[in-house]
Amino acid sequence: MPTAAEPTAAESTAAAPATDEPATDELRGFLRASEIDLFEDLHVEARRVLERNPEPRNARDVAVALESMGYTTTAVRRLGYRNVFDLAAAVFQLAYLYYVPNRSAPDPPMRRWRQLFGDYLTGSWYGIPWIMSVVVLFAGRMALWSSLDATRQVASIVSLAFFLAAALAGALSQMLARRGTFYFLQRNMALVRWTLQRILLYGTATAVLAIAASYAFFVVPTYGLSLSVVYLEFSVVIFAFLVATAPLYMLRRFHVLAAATGIALLVSLGAAKLFGNGDTGVRHAQLLGMAVASGAMVLMVASFVSFRGKTKGAEALPGATPPGGTAPGDVVAPPELRVVLWHLAPYALYGFAYFALILVDRIVAGFAYGHALGLDQYYYPSAYEGSVDLALLELVVLLGIVHALVERFARQIVPLLERYPLDRWRQVRRELQRYWLHSVVSLAAVAAVAAAVLPTVIVDVLPSFLTVAVRAPGGMEALRVASVGYALVPIGMLSSQYLFFLGRPRAPVVAAILGATTSLVTAMVLTRGGHLDLGSWGLLAGAGVYALVAGSASWRAISAGEESFYASF
Numbered sequence: 070m071p072t073a074a075e076p077t078a079a080e081s082t083a084a085a086p087a088t089d090e091p092a093t094d095e096l097r098g099f100l101r102a103s104e105i106d107l108f109e110d111l112h113v114e115a116r117r118v119l120e121r122n123p124e125p126r127n128a129r130d131v132a133v134a135l136e137s138m139g140y141t142t143t144a145v146r147r148l149g150y151r152n153v154f155d156l157a158a159a160v161f162q163l164a165y166l167y168y169v170p171n172r173s174a175p176d177p178p179m180r181r182w183r184q185l186f187g188d189y190l191t192g193s194w195y196g197i198p199w200i201m202s203v204v205v206l207f208a209g210r211m212a213l214w215s216s217l218d219a220t221r222q223v224a225s226i227v228s229l230a231f232f233l234a235a236a237l238a239g240a241l242s243q244m245l246a247r248r249g250t251f252y253f254l255q256r257n258m259a260l261v262r263w264t265l266q267r268i269l270l271y272g273t274a275t276a277v278l279a280i281a282a283s284y285a286f287f288v289v290p291t292y293g294l295s296l297s298v299v300y301l302e303f304s305v306v307i308f309a310f311l312v313a314t315a316p317l318y319m320l321r322r323f324h325v326l327a328a329a330t331g332i333a334l335l336v337s338l339g340a341a342k343l344f345g346n347g348d349t350g351v352r353h354a355q356l357l358g359m360a361v362a363s364g365a366m367v368l369m370v371a372s373f374v375s376f377r378g379k380t381k382g383a384e385a386l387p388g389a390t391p392p393g394g395t396a397p398g399d400v401v402a403p404p405e406l407r408v409v410l411w412h413l414a415p416y417a418l419y420g421f422a423y424f425a426l427i428l429v430d431r432i433v434a435g436f437a438y439g440h441a442l443g444l445d446q447y448y449y450p451s452a453y454e455g456s457v458d459l460a461l462l463e464l465v466v467l468l469g470i471v472h473a474l475v476e477r478f479a480r481q482i483v484p485l486l487e488r489y490p491l492d493r494w495r496q497v498r499r500e501l502q503r504y505w506l507h508s509v510v511s512l513a514a515v516a517a518v519a520a521a522v523l524p525t526v527i528v529d530v531l532p533s534f535l536t537v538a539v540r541a542p543g544g545m546e547a548l549r550v551a552s553v554g555y556a557l558v559p560i561g562m563l564s565s566q567y568l569f570f571l572g573r574p575r576a577p578v579v580a581a582i583l584g585a586t587t588s589l590v591t592a593m594v595l596t597r598g599g600h601l602d603l604g605s606w607g608l609l610a611g612a613g614v615y616a617l618v619a620g621s622a623s624w625r626a627i628s629a630g631e632e633s634f635y636a637s638f
Contacts, residue, residue, distance in 0.1 A: 117134075125161065128161040131157040131160050136153060141153075189470060191472060193468065207535065213330075213359055214230075214303060214307055218348070219352075223299060226299050229288070231303070231307055233304055235307070235424045236428070237276040237280075237421070238308050241272035241420070242311070243416040243420030244413040244420070245268055248268065249261055249268075265370070268413075283304075284301050284304075291446045292446065302352075306356050307359065309359070309363045310333070310359040313366040316370040317369075317370060322373065329362045333358040333361065337357065337359075338354070416574055419578045422582045425581075425585040426615055427461075427608070429588050429611070430457070430605060432447065433592035434604040437596035437597070437604070438450040450601050452538045452542070452543065452547075452601070453538075453544075453601045453605075455537065455544070456538050456544040457547060460551035462527075463516075463552055463556065466519055467515070471512065471562055471563045471566065474512060478570065501628070502628055505627050509560060512563055516559055516560065519552075520552040524549050528540075528545075547604070548605075550609050551605040554609035555608075555612070557613055557616045560619075561618075564616070565580065568619070576618070576626075580618035581615060583615070586611075587607075587614045588612070591610040591611065592607025593607075
């Protein structure tokens with residue numbers, strides 16, 4: 070029983086409203102003020118986001134702006150949101166109050182197979198210098214740096230020059246492609262010129278130092294001064310030719326690339342007739358042809374970039390006041406060069422390691438051949454080199470497929486991310502995983518067919534004087550194994566391009582370096598007994614590691630969903 074000092078339940082119930090009413094009103098007022106403050110804060114943040122990105126396309130753009138403004142998960146949770154994505158979704162809804170988004174007319178739809186075929190042809194243009202060189206080699210027994218009549222000594226020294234020049238040019242080309250294409254797609258020709266000038270300057274200076282060091286400390290002591298001069302000539306001219314093609318790839322001026330390659334081949338063939346078909350005459354003719362073509366390509370790129378900069382350049386950056394008479398786009402705020410070079414360093418490493426991956430087995434085979442002859446130097450292994458060179462033609466066919474799949478991925482991923490809101494990441498993951506599986510399996514199937522058919526086609530179709538190396542002991546075995554190895558390379562290349570597209574260059578660098586190292590070690594172990602054809606197993610092992618590491622990394626990146634790579638867009 071309740072005592073006199075204790076109120077009854079009815080009394081307690083009746084008394085509660087009277088005593089709690091002031092506290093409830095105060096709490097409601099506090100909550101109402103908090104909601105108003107939060108609403109006002111969201112409007113402020115929406116205006117700040119628009120200052121950084123005047124026309125955000127979606128909530129992902131807003132999330133990027135919020136993070137650049139210093140928002141972290143901890144700061145966002147104080148505002149009552151789980152993460153930056155939720156805050157971005159709320160701010161994006163208010164952003165429409167302060168600007169009217171531009172609605173550009175979509176491109177007319179193109180049939181899927183027609184688009185795929187067009188992308189394949191575009192990708193095939195990347196191999197046009199190699200295709201034209203092979204055709205001319207059939208007819209004239211010489212091409213840009215290849216000659217069927219060269220002596221073993223000259224072939225050895227030119228091969229070494231090509232190996233180094235290709236790796237150095239690959240590093241520089243990757244840097245140009247990544248940064249230059251970024252500005253070119255924005256139609257900012259002023260920064261395209263800035264990129265070309267800076268990267269070409271620093272890249273060429275680095276390449277000259279590398280060529281000079283190899284010349285002074287390895288080639289001259291090993292091969293003597295006379296052959297070393299040939300090495301120096303070809304390494305410089307081949308590097309200049311390959312680097313001159315890089316801006317044309319970036320600008321997609323493929324017809325100019327084909328014309329310049331044709332000029333190089335015609336000049337080389339004509340000069341060989343003029344200088345004589347001897348070893349010296351052919352060598353000077355090749356150098357002249359590549360030098361003329363390099364100059365023509367540099368002139369065309371400079372003219373094109375200058376013309377586009379004056380007619381279709383991007384507007385000057387905000388805050389830049391162009392002086393009188395200056396074309397739009399000529400006055401820009403360029404980025405910090407050291408930051409650009411730092412971010413491009415992984416791409417340079419990838420370009421160098423990629424060429425090392427597909428060429429290091431030849432170097433090992435050449436040194437093993439020299440060892441077998443009692444020479445402590447690289448000596449051109451004609452049977453092995455010829456067989457593996459023919460297998461390399463497989464990449465010309467598969468490069469177009471890689472390019473077509475990358476282009477299709479680029480066209481599909483942004484609409485896919487815009488179709489789903491930020492809280493439906495599982496659907497995005499499933500769509501991307503499905504696309505990855507379809508593209509990689511399709512490429513692997515075509516590559517497997519190419520690897521199975523190529524050796525037979527080469528032997529049955531090509532002229533006998535080109536397949537002498539295959540008919541030599543161990544030549545067919547090297548061709549078959551190298552064909553499988555080069556069938557795996559495009560899988561790693563496709564996976565690497567996906568990672569580059571998502572802004573993840575480290576995994577492709579690791580994959581290429583591991584692949585090149587595996588190829589080197591495997592080839593060295595297998596060719597120790599003088600069996601040069603086993604060097605192709607080094608290529609196969611390295612290509613397998615490259616494809617496996619790059620493929621698994623791209624699968625993990627795509628499976629992570631848009632929350633891990635939304636800033637790439």
